[in-house]
Structures are given as C-alpha cells and as structure tokens.
Amino acid sequence: MLDTRSQILHKNFEAIHRNGFQGVRADKVVAEMGITKGALYHYFPNKFDLGYAIIDEIVAPHYLSLWQPLEHAQKGFAQVIYEVLDRYRSFVATEEQVILGCPLTNLTQEMPPLDEGFRVRLYRVTSRMQQQIETGLKKAQLSGEFKLDFNPTQVAFFYLSSIEGGFSVAKAMQSRAVFEMVVSQLKQLTDGLKS
Amino acid sequence: MLDTRSQILHKNFEAIHRNGFQGVRADKVVAEMGITKGALYHYFPNKFDLGYAIIDEIVAPHYLSLWQPLEHAQKGFAQVIYEVLDRYRSFVATEEQVILGCPLTNLTQEMPPLDEGFRVRLYRVTSRMQQQIETGLKKAQLSGEFKLDFNPTQVAFFYLSSIEGGFSVAKAMQSRAVFEMVVSQLKQLTDGLKS
C-alpha cells in the first residue's frame, strides 16, 4: 500500500490522463480516494505544483526509462527499438487506453501554451527522449549496423513524432489497429536504415 | 465584415486553439468581441453546440479541402503531397503557431474521452482525411507511379500520424525546425514509394 502522497500523485495522474489538467476537479479526486482536501493541500501548495510533481515523479521517469536501453544496451539498435515499440504496443493494450491516449502527448497538447512550469518540464522530457534515440542511431552508424546517409537528429524526431501522432490518430479513430499500423511502419523504416 | 454568428465561430475557434475547449471562457470571448452573452446564446444553445458548429463549419472544411487534391488532382501523388506538406509548413509559419499547435490535433487529444458529439465529429474528419490519402496512394499504384509492395491503408495512417505528431513534438520543443524535419522525412518516405 502506497503512502498518501504517492496515492495523491497517482490518482491525479489518472484523472489528468482522463480529463486533461484543466478538467481535473480536486474535490472529485479526493472524494474518490476517500480522503479530503486537507490531505491534498497538506502535501501540495496548489494544483499546478501538484501537476509539476506528477510530471517530475511519474511521467518523466516512465518515458525516460522506456527509451534508455537505446543509449546503453549492447544489442543492436534495431532489436532494441523493436522492443521499445512493443512496450508501447502493450501500453495501448486495452481499448480504454486507446481512447485516453498517451499521457505525455495529452499534456504536451494542453499545457505548454498555458503554463511555463509545464512547458519547461515537457520540453525537457521530449528533448531527452529525442537525445536518447539520436545517440542510439549514431552508435548504430558507428558500429556499421546502419547506413550513414541519414540525419540522426531528423530521424530521431521522426520516430518520436510518428509514435505520438500514432497515439493521436488511434485515439481519433478509437482503434488499436491504427497504432499497430504505425508501429509496423516504424519497424519497416528501421529496417530501411540498415546497411 | 463578417456577420455576428461567423464572428462568434471564428473568435471561439481561436480561443479553443489557444486554451483548449475546457479552457474557453465564454465571458471573456464575448467581452473581447465587444458583444454580450445575449448574442452568443441567441445563436448557440450551449457551449458544446458552439463547439460542434466550429468543427462542422471551420475545422472539418479546412482540413478536408487541404487533402482533397490527393483524390482528384491530375498530377502525380508525390507532387501533390509535396504541395500539401508545404501548405502545412506555411501553416506553422510563425512561432506562435508552433506553440499553439494543430487545432485538429489539439481537439483530438482533449475532447473524445469527454464528449460523444466531439468524438464522432473528430472521428469523421480523421477518417475522411485518411481515405483521401489512401485513395491517392491507390491511384498512384494503379498508374504505375508507385510500387505495389506497400499497404496503402497503413501508409495513409502513417502520413497522418507523422504530421500530427510533428505538430505535437514541435510544440513541445517550441521549434518550427522540428516540424520541418518531419516534413522532410515524409518527403523522403514518399520518394521511397516510387517505382
């Protein structure tokens, strides 16, 4: 059983995932948790700082650990990214997950224009993910696994964009199959990089 | 000069683009317009029906006309999609547009889990866009412009996903250059389809 603070973080993370940050109602979340606003405002000074903590302690670690193997694993890039893509696939295993979409993508759409604190945090996470992919691509070029005739920076951003967009389109279509198609295309793209 | 109803639609479209649907405050929008809520609720019964009208009369026509040339133009697919991609590029011409992102993507992230009326409308637009691309790809395969060894349905979804994701990542990075990179990659992908 988690301590109260962690519970607050996770329940509000789910609420944000479902309703967006602006759609979260502190009253309702604490009511569902069986606690009161006293507890909430004991741990977090206000709604935005709660949101920041959710990014720092839940969202960022999750996504960064997801892509980390690209930088450090001994296996080939292709194999590692296949595994990452499959972890994304299992992430959208249920239809409900398809409808709710990617938490990071959702936040990235909603918050940067509205709040600086969110903006810098989402910038850092995205930037870090891109770096991880780019580093992996460069390693694969150096090792001879991949050709040299592509721009690792560009391709890294393209991976990220396609995955995030895949969540978005799958959500619009309410179709897990759509996300699978995007993953499939990304695997083909990866194969095309091989030398 | 537009009539009042059209003005309401366009101003609220901008407000949604900036704040999200849940973030739009009717009071503020009408105040900025120099009208009153009397006018707003004279033309629209409630906030959601206003949102529906914005999709039906502004968002959907815009995106469908954007992709329409793929289905009907006499030119080759590659040339047409280059033009479409360039229209997207000019759409994110200013830094502000980068920060605000793609109106369709934004709405697709925010609304489908919250409201059925939005969900069906956003489904229709996305579905229709995919059809337009898929039809174009099939025509290109029949004409011999493109190879036959790819799945037009999949590739069509991939185009859409990458573009929408490009908006999202460019927004997170606050960088127009990121979107340009995605467009560049999509052009290369298009060239790879040629026979």
Add this chain to the structure above:
DNA sequence: AGGTAAACATACTAATTGGTATGTCAAGTT
C-alpha cells in the same frame, strides 16, 4: 508526562462560470 510537529479532517469563502429570464429595438408583415 509534557511538548512539538506531521498528518490529516472539517467547515468555510470568494471568485468564477455556464446558463437563463427579461427587456429593447429595428425591420418587416398584414
């Protein structure tokens, strides 16, 4: 035992918000 501080619960408030009820006025219609 007495004191202190963390961890909450209870009760309340001030501001906001979507929506409504009602009024006004000008342009047609009969």
Add this chain to the structure above:
DNA sequence: AACTTGACATACCAATTAGTATGTTTACCT
C-alpha cells in the same frame, strides 16, 4: 397602425471550484 420576429443587451442566479483557516489526532522526542 398594430403585430410579430429576429437580433441582440442587461441583469441575474445556482452551481462549481481552487484555496484557506482552523481543528484534531497520532507519533515522536526530551
């Protein structure tokens, strides 16, 4: 001229919401 209707403006309300002020209880420290 009397009447209706569309196009708004004004004034108002009930509900919601983030946040606060003030208990209360438990664990720990001395």
